Amino acid sequence: MDGLPGQRTTWTFLTNHARILAAIADDPKMRIRDLAAHCRLTERAVQKIIFDLEQDGYLSHTRVGRSNIYRIEPDTVLRHPAEAGLTVATLLSVLAHDEVRRTSRADAGAPSDDR
Numbered sequence: 775m776d777g778l779p780g781q782r783t784t785w786t787f788l789t790n791h792a793r794i795l796a797a798i799a800d801d802p803k804m805r806i807r808d809l810a811a812h813c814r815l816t817e818r819a820v821q822k823i824i825f826d827l828e829q830d831g832y833l834s835h836t837r838v839g840r841s842n843i844y845r846i847e848p849d850t851v852l853r854h855p856a857e858a859g860l861t862v863a864t865l866l867s868v869l870a871h872d873e874v875r876r877t878s879r880a881d882a883g884a885p886s887d888d889r
Contacts, residue, residue, distance in 0.1 A: 790815060792869070793813045794823045794827070797812050798844045798846060799846055800870075803843055803844075806820050806821060830850075831847055849863065852865065
């Protein structure tokens with residue numbers, strides 16, 4: 775199965791909330807418009823996800839001029855009982871490690887070993 779960039783699937787491994795959190799971890803100054811484009815969501819969906827994450831204490835923001843700077847609360851525990859005890863920092867460390875590996879392989883022109 776080819777992972778074409780525009781291809782839609784019926785399900786994914788990560789939720790949109792996890793994608794937004796990971797994107798903010800990469801760039802805490804990212805605009806909602808850019809988050810939406812990066813995660814392939816509408817701006818309204820991103821606004822709702824950010825609201826959800828802030829309401830539950832995973833994220834906060836500081837207004838600087840016309841922009842927001844987001845701050846992730848790394849010690850906040852994940853919500854689902856199956857992830858009991860795992861923190862946001864643990865989740866993001868796994869995603870960041872994978873992103874570094876994927877990026878370095880793409881830069882080197884090597885085929886991915888993702889399955």
